[in-house]
Amino acid sequence: MPRKATAALAAVLLAVTLAACGGDSEDQTGAITVWTEENLPDRMNAQKAVIADFTRETGIRVELVGVAEDQFSQLVTSAAAAGTLPDVIGALPLASVREMEAADLLDTETPGRIVQSLGRDSFSARALELVSTDGTLLAVPSDGWAQLILYRKDLFEKAGLEPPDTYERLRTAAERLNGDGMAGITLGIAPRDPFTAQSFEHIALANGCELVDGSGNVTLDSPQCVRAFQFYSDLIRDHSVKGAQNLDSTRATYFSGKAAMTVWSSFILDELAGLRNDTLPSCAECRTDRGWLAENTGVVTALRGPDASEPAQYGEIVSWAIPREADTEAAERFVTYMMDEGYERWIGMAPEGKFPTRTMFRDRWASLPAGVDDKRPLSEVYPAEVIDALRTGTDSFDRWGIPQGQGKLAGAIMGELPVPKALAAVVNGSQTPQAAAARAKADVETIKRGIR
Structure with missing residues (x-):
């Protein structure tokens, strides 16, 4: 889960109106409202600086509104009903894009023009695919973050273990390194935490477990999914920290040196390097030595289970979306600017969680300084092979439901969290993996029937 999501509880709506620096320009064309889910104070300030330059160049004034991720659905529904939707929405996750698509709230013509003008070949093909329906772009993919497996290289080398890039290697390492005050792995299992859902989806995708098939039928009771339920719950029950571990506790356990592995998002990479006080x-x-843990941590991006033909990785693509009733001309100019002249500063707000979807910026991304209180490029902290895997990650991200056209269902289950609840039942012994998978399937089918 990105760090911005944890901050969402503290701020539902933060608005900052940017004066039109250069507002006397002959190119003055009025004002637009832009919502952004990059609502942390330092990122709001970074966006204000880019927008001030945009205003000086175009004369278009921008009202920037920081929106909490966990409040987006409620806010967009209310705004749509009141006729007060913004002109642009930034950093919008895949499920939210699909939610707006299902409600017929998106301008689906302008994104294609923007991508075409910037050069379609300059974008990650997979990123474009994830925000398209039948070849029509729903939004402009701006960047992404990845789910990762972090492991203690020093402990692995001492024990003669291979990197945990398969189910078998991960299980073997968790068994071997568990004990003497060290957990083999720390994993999210809190049943009401989206972090648990994201962590499990990463593990499940690796074994070919899908939420739905190509026809939209829920498939969580497939053999691949049952094995994923079994594997994840075994790791937690036998080799993880006791209790309902969540986003914060898993990070704290790994940071304290009391776990040999963890599953976390790429937003952890600057923290791991000691760049945030x-x-x-x-x-x-x-x-x-603040950098000791980063120096002794290995990173696995894609994982493969025994039932899968190739490795898979959970990743999130966020996008610039333009609502149907927007000031189309001004919105198009703004998004184009943010994906071109302003793009380096956009991804530079948090390089550890903003992998570029525009391929021409990948080399530059690796040298952008990450961190808050101390700043260093990730390429100075992590090996070249890790940096290469991260900056090209958007080419291979996978997600439940979205490639099958069930994005709204994918978004809905992140609200209801049926899978984490089923996982918790396996861990506490009240259900078998088979029963839990069947329960999750039934709960998701119920959710699906309730979607308009």
């Missing part, structure tokens, strides 16, 4: 690694070695 509010979330510093706390292991014994880290007290004298």
